[in-house]
Amino acid sequence: MVETSDAWIRERTGIIERHIAADGETCSDLAVVAxxxxxxxxxxxxxxxxxxxxATSTPDQVFPSTACLIQERLDIPGKTIAFDIAAACCGFIYALDVADRFIRTGGARRALVIGAETFSRILNWEDRTTCVLFGDGAGAVLLEAADEPGVLSTQLYADGRQQALLNVPWGIxxxxxRLTPTSGKITMRGNDVFKAAVRSMGALVDETLQANDLAREDVDWLVPHQANIRIMAALARKLGFSMEQVIVTADRHGNTSAASVPLALDVAVRDGRIQRGQLLLLEAFGAGFTWGSALVRY
Structure with missing residues (x-):
């Protein structure tokens, strides 16, 4: 479809395989399974x-929210609060922060926090700089009220002045x-986004640790947004982390936007690397620009 090769994709991104939603398979289908x-x-x-x-940038429909569709399919009671958050690749961190605040203030006791995307639907399959990066997927966590909170702190940011570097330049x-065959597709200036992501996420680590009076050695695992292996490796070098401390699933999933952090978290919990009581630093950077972190005691 484009002038590229498996070797080029692996060398530049670290991506070996990605998953694409089937015809007729929606964001809510993936989210319900997760x-x-x-x-x-x-x-x-x-x-x-x-x-x-x-958290999603690819909802099933304009309204109702895809969260409401998920609620109905999971037989969750009608008095439940349900809504979507659009913060691109940082969406799950935003959603986690919001759910945590609901629980801390007594607005909810148990929260499903989901990141789900069908990004294949907004890819320009003739643009090799973007179409080789993204995949479809979903991940979810359950938060509940407890004497010792699991989410220790969150830091969230946005800078709309950078929106032109990564966007889908069309909306309802x-x-x-005004809709053309490519106007509803992702456009990205990759090198500029790469530099901004490494700079912003690197600064965020130090800010998060300082806010909690912790050192880098206190963090057991870094669970970053799975944009590509080069960004994660650059971030690890910048912070002095070994790649053995970084949860990497981009090779298996590609960039699944809001789903990437919960997918990586799920993989590492289920394969036994992440253990109860360990300190995790979740980080993401996405269009907006939006970026943020969550320090979590699993």
Missing amino acids: AQRALEAAGIAGREVDLVVL SQGYE
């Missing part, structure tokens, strides 16, 4: 959930008469 697996792992039934927050309010 949510079901999170509920099963926690031993919690859907009826016990009172908040659903979905612009009108369908």
Whole structure:
């Protein structure tokens, strides 16, 4: 479809395989499976959930929110709060922060926090600089009130002045008469985004640790947004982390935007690397620009 090769993709991005949603398979289809697996792992039934927050840039429809569709399919009670958050690749960190605040203030007791994307639907398959990077997927976590909170702190930021570097330059309010075959597709200035991501995420680590009076040696695992292996390796070098401390799943999933952090977290928990009581630093950077971190005691 484009002038590229498996060797070029692996060398530049570290991506070996990606997953693409089937025809007719939607964001909510992926999100429901991830949510079901999170509920099963926690031993919690859907009826016990009172908040659903979905991070996505590729919702099923304009409205209702895809979170409401997920709520209905999981048989979660009608009095539950459910809504979507759009913060691109940083969406899951934003969603985690919002859900944590609901729980801390008594607005919810148990929250499903999901990141799910069908990015293949907004790719320009003739642009090799972007179409080789992104995949479809979903990941989910369950948060619940406890005496010792698991989310120790979060830092969130945005800078809309940089929106032109990574965007989909069309939306409903612009009108369908302005929609062209490529206007509803991702555009990205990769080198500029790379530099901004490494700089912003690197500074965020130091800020997060300082806010919690911790040193880098206190962090057991770095769970970053899986943009590509070069960004994660540059971030690890900048911070003095070994790559053995970095959870990497980009080789298996590609960049799944808001789904990448919960997917990486799920993989590392299920394969036994991440253990109870360990300190995790979750980080993401995305269009907006939006960026943020969450320091979590698993």
